[in-house]
Amino acid sequence: MAKKNAFYAQSGGVTAVINASACGVIETARKNKDKIGKVYAGRNGIIGALTEDLIDTAKESAKDIAALRHTPSGAFGSCRFKLKGLAENKLQYERLIEVFKAHNIGYFFYNGGGDSADTCLKVSQLSEKMGYPLQAIHVPKTVDNDLPITDCCPGFGSVAKYVAVSVREASFDVASMSKTSTKVFVMEVMGRHAGWIAAAGGLAADKDCDLPIVILFPEVPFGKERFLAKVDSMVKKFGYCSVVVSEGVKGEDGKFLSDQGLLDAFGHAQLGGVAPVVASMVKDALGYKFHWAVADYLQRAARHIASKTDVEQAYALGKKAVELALKGENAVMPTVERLSDQPYKWKIGVAPLDKVANVEKMMPRSFISRDGFGISDKCRAYLAPLIKGEDYPPFKDGLPQYVRLKNVAVPKKLVAFKV
Secondary structure (H helix, E strand, O other): OOOEEEEEEEOOOOOOOHHHHHHHHHHHHHHOOOOEEEEEEEOOOHHHHHOOOEEEHHHOOHHHHHHHHHOOOOOOOOOOOOOOOOOOOHHHHHHHHHHHHHOOEEEEEEEEOHHHHHHHHHHHHHHHHOOOOOEEEEEEOOOOOOOOOOOOOOOHHHHHHHHHHHHHHHHHHHHHHOOOOOOEEEEEEOOOOOOHHHHHHHHHOEOOEOOOEEEEOOOOOEOHHHHHHHHHHHHHHHOOEEEEEEOOOEEOOOOEOOOOOOEOOOOOEOOOOHHHHHHHHHHHHHOOOEEEEEOHHHHHHOHHHOEHHHHHHHHHHHHHHHHHHHOOOOOEEEEEEEEEOOOOEEEEEEEEHHHOOOOOOOOOHHHEOOOOOOEOHHHHHHHHHHHOOEOOOOEEOOEEOOOOOOOOEOOOOOOOOOO
């Protein structure tokens, strides 16, 4: 019987280290060529499987695959596309199996967040129901750090490092201008429901670098008067203040401050733009001159300042996904298990997908300061190891050198399918 091929795809918002996971998957599969045939990547995520738009990673050199480890974004293209239930869209599921059969695919590696875990679980359930042997392994990824069971998510550590560094540097800047100009700087970061990324802004200040930082978490209902009083007190004490606001901050009425009524492809509220809302409140009520910035794609694309810990974990989880598949595991996700904070030690565990899919891990209240505007010592102990270490990409003429794969298409065998 011919060796089974593998399918790998990237889903959702990409990160600075998702390609490191891809590298882990592909390199490990290549080392087990006696058990795994080719690794096909889905062009633009699961859509690549539905449309039979597969990429033959065997056409890429070992050097280029290795270079994925230091290249940001999604090398094969990603997507925001969530499979509905089997009863709602049976044709799509049957199409997946049809494509997998046509290309002798027996391993399914889906690299993404919570919605991707749900897709991976559904694919596993479908293959069993339709009698087609397929091992589905979810490779965790999300800058939001909101997947359950795993201690942290690949992608988060590097975003946290970028935010902490940016807030520290911007705070130094505004401090130098505060006497005659800007007194408040507002930085908006990602985080729909969980405030992990916003919390990372708190790392900018420490015992050796006292900085006035106010953090607005999605987990803490926004109270305008309390917020303004906090900012005002900081400016009067330090002469300036930096505010880190999560895009998912909600008012006491439960509505997103930045909700414009738009939805993304997953049906979630399209957020973004809360920084100018908050900055205007400061200007109108306190009269302080301000500047604001939205980190947006910059925070998740910043491979030049990625966390070494994050890169190592991303690669290790991709590698482990293949090893789990070869051991016969199915419908599981490799996880990070923390063994200690100081020194930071971790190992890889395994979680069943039915415990991961559609579950969000929020910031514990114990990680937020009593007044709701900062991080606790417990949170600092959790976050600090995740941003440690540098893993710089190679530079040439002052710019980072990232790989662009050839992404050669696999010849199609089936009739076209419209998504």
